[in-house]
Amino acid sequence: MTAVAVGATIAVQVITGPGEDDAASAAEARARQERATRSQDRDEPAKAEKAVPAKAAAPTYAEAMAVTYPLSGDLTGPDTFTSAGPAKAPGKGRVIRYRVDIERGLPLDGELFAQAVHKTLNDRRSWGGGGDRTFERVGADGKADFVVTLASPGTTDKWCAKSGLDTSEQRVSCDAATTDRVMINAYRWAQGSTTYGDEHIHAYRQMLINHEVGHRLGWGHVGCEKAGELAPVMMQQTKYLTTDGRTCRPNPWPYPER
Template identity: 70%
Template sequence: MRRPPCRGPRTPGPAAPDAAGAGARTAGRPAGGRRRTVPGPRHEDVAAFDALDARLRGTPEPQAAGATAGVPGGGPAAPVSTASEGVAPPPAARSTTRSADGGGGGTRAAGPGRPGRGRAFTGVAAAAVTTVLAVVVAGQVSEGAQETHAGAQPQGRAGPRRLRRLPRTGPARPPPVPARPPAAPATYAEKMARKYPLDPRLAADGSFATIPGRDKAPGTGPVTRYRVDVERGLPLDGELFAEAVHRTLNDDRSWGHGGARTFERVSSGRADFVITLASPATTAKWCAKSGLDTTVDNVSCDSASTERVMINAYRWAQGAATYGDDKLHTYRQMLINHEVGHRLGRNHEFCSADGALAPVMMQQTKFLTTDGATCRINAWPYPTS
């Protein structure tokens, strides 16, 4: 039976007293002069484990061989140090005998009842107790550390519990609203059908700005050149006004019908007349130069004594009750054709029959009925073309 290796701590301690002399140090050694030790990598002395086992059990420590009366050649034994003090027992405490079977299979501890084997088992038990003590101490240290940690953050025996993330119970977020594509620019017809706010008593800057550029005459016949001016300070689209004038005058239903003439817009050089978009106050001022009063119904005029055909901005923006809000485009075409007709030498006309189309030279801004006959609105000199 092999003895398990003993791994108890070993700390160097003071040397054994030298009173017994050299003879005492060698008395307990076997014939080969070797000390008897526990098998294992550290080779501790058997006597050291005997002393430790005695201290753990609370019994008197075993004395070295020869130190008691029952041992031949016994004398005062040297003090035995425990394993915890790390001092090996003195050599005099050991003696060897041959094994009972005489086989010389190893050394045996001397004494009655072959105590050597008991000592070996006692050493093994001491090593086991030492190991248990080490485990217990380590466990107590570990528990203390856990208690210290538990004081800061309580934990169960199975380790720290992890909190489950609960699903949100709030209202679900609405899906993102897709971005709207940029609105397409309004078309010419859409702009001409809109109503624009304007004060009927508005008095703007009184000065004019010419719409730049040129629109060539698209038709045949004599070319009539005109310029478009817009009073500064008006909250209206001058470019839209210039486009409306050119489109209207060159429509085949207008004054160029049948190739009688064609109209060309210029911004510089000679012009036969100037179509002017002006505030009500400025319109009244320029019409008065030709003896015309436009303040009564806030109307437009052809100031024949000047180069300007005046279009009242209020009427351009708001229209007239005779046309309503749903016929603004048609009303603006009539306004241009009527005032340019005066420049071309046409005079006012009246409703000829009830239900007939009103002549374009009729004052449709003011009324549609004359002499008991009511006409329908009409924007063109040649509406049937």
């Protein structure tokens, strides 16, 4: 018999079942991943949410009125119209009721046009600013004394011709006095005139409104009376600012001194 030395080490091989090593390794890997994730959450700041671009603010009335818009001088619309909604008369005196019509299909802001007409006519420097009259805008079904109409050049020519006026050569506006329409040529509304320039398109649009409504109120054309002074609003400022060698400055108001 062979003696076994005391303290000798006996090696024992442990045999595991199939897949147990893989399962153990996977479990350990998952544990390591969880520890790493928790550590990352502690060490790294939270990522900021993706910024959403802010929507551009709509232009103000003054900003929209200061911009020229593309529009062909040869455009002819369908000669059908939509009407703006009502707006109360803000002043005192006799109430003059008008409607605003915009020709269908125009690539222009009809709401801006309606707002401009109401603001301009009721400005203290305009026909309604003296306290003797005020302007109220009626809707499609309201009874109006006249209709301020924004129309294409071709349609403007058609309505102005009803009153014997030729607006085709210089694409100008008119008071079609034998009808109920005061015609504002959309080409001029969009593009302005050389007498005012692009930088004064807002004032030019005010002049268009005041000039043509002035005809409806009974005022005729006048010229430049004194060189260097403000042009009378009833001067044909779209065409010129000089009369018999006297040149006036552009002016959109009947009573600019108010």
